[in-house]
Every structure is written in structure tokens, then in C-alpha cells.
Amino acid sequence: MTTAPKIDLQRVNDVLGRYPKSDARALVNILHDIQAEFRYLPEAALKETASHLGISEAQVYGVVTFYEGFHLEPRGEHVCTVCMGTACHVRGAPRLLEQAERDLEIKSGNTTSDLSFTLEHVNCVGACALGPLVILDGEYHGHVSPDKLSRKLRKLKKKKGSK
Ligand code: FES
Structure with missing residues (x-):
């Protein structure tokens, strides 16, 4: 397991700012955008996403683990x-x-x-x-x-x- 680097939450908020609050239908698109930004889905970013959409972290993780293409661990360049x-x-x-x-x-x-x-x-x-x-x-x-x-x-x- 690779130690997760500290992430810049501003970059997460920039992604979230492109999507309306409390609209859970945007979840998969947000996850794709965050992964494009960091090459994986940092824990802190998933927390922010849950709060932005007004859903639980468990719901976010449910979607993340359902799709094979999402990564919870840092990925190489x-x-x-x-x-x-x-x-x-x-x-x-x-x-x-x-x-x-x-x-x-x-x-x-x-x-x-x-x-x-x-x-x-x-x-x-x-x-x-x-x-x-x-x-x-x-x-x-x-x-x-x-x-x-x-x-x-x-x-x-x-x-x-x-x-
Ligand atoms: S075995 Fe089918 S692509 Fe490698």
C-alpha cells in the first residue's frame, strides 16, 4: 500500500463547483472528474463529495466500489x-x-x-x-x-x- 499524499482540497472544490449541490445524479461524473485530477479518489475528496451532494459517505463508497475503474489508492504517473x-x-x-x-x-x-x-x-x-x-x-x-x-x-x- 502506498502512503496517500496530502491533497489540495481547493482542487476538489473546483471540481465540485462545476456541479449543483444536492444532486446525487452527478455522483459518477464527479468521481470521474476527481479521479482525472488526482489519478485516484482520495478519502478527503470523497468526504467533500458526500457533503456537497447531501448523501452519506457509505453511498459514495458504494458507487466507488461498484465500478472497477475507480481507484481508492494512489496511482503512478x-x-x-x-x-x-x-x-x-x-x-x-x-x-x-x-x-x-x-x-x-x-x-x-x-x-x-x-x-x-x-x-x-x-x-x-x-x-x-x-x-x-x-x-x-x-x-x-x-x-x-x-x-x-x-x-x-x-x-x-x-x-x-x-x-
Ligand atoms: S489473453 Fe486475451 S488479450 Fe491477453
Whole structure:
């Protein structure tokens, strides 16, 4: 688990200000906007959201946990997702995941302490012909070898370092 960074509540209030008070129908849109702002849904932001909409925090969490796309833990600036579905698995996905775990020094399902990378794996994203498949920041990379993945990760690390 990554320690949650302190968040700027003004950024939350800027999002909430775009939605009318006490209209619970806006909840999902607000959650999407907050996640776009912070890359995850900080606890303090969910509290503010509940109070803005006049609903309970339990209702907010109910929606957050219902949808797979919402994240309650901080996420990295870059997200590396290795497909571990059957087709990718037989074409070497486990070696890709091991390589990424070594390169990023985290286990799958975790985020680096500097919040630069999140590593995760999924079961089939429906692009089996491209297997083994890695998704880097939303971009699909098919027929990836461990070396190729390492190079891509190094490139992203460098990019970050040069900022
Ligand atoms: S098993 Fe990887 S995309 Fe289907």
C-alpha cells in the first residue's frame, strides 16, 4: 500500500463547483472528474463529495466500489498493465510480469513509492492475437519480449527524470 499524499482540497472544490449541490445524479461524473485530477479518489475528496451532494459517505463508497475503474489508492504517473489471460500466458506473459516487477522493484498490484509507476495485471483484454500484450499508459503493445518491455520502462523512467 502506498502512503496517500496530502491533497489540495481547493482542487476538489473546483471540481465540485462545476456541479449543483444536492444532486446525487452527478455522483459518477464527479468521481470521474476527481479521479482525472488526482489519478485516484482520495478519502478527503470523497468526504467533500458526500457533503456537497447531501448523501452519506457509505453511498459514495458504494458507487466507488461498484465500478472497477475507480481507484481508492494512489496511482503512478505511468501505469503498466500486463495481460495474464490464457493466450498471453502461454506466449510468455509471466516472464513479462517478472521483468516489470524486477525493473520497477514492486510486485504487481502496487505503486512505486515516488508515485511514478503502477504495475498491475489483468485477465484478457480481448486482443489475444497480439499476445503477449502489455498496456502502457493506455497504449497497447503486442508481441512484447521482456527486453523490449524493459527498454520501454527505462524510456519512461528517463522521461520522468528529465522533467
Ligand atoms: S489473453 Fe491477453 S488479450 Fe486475451
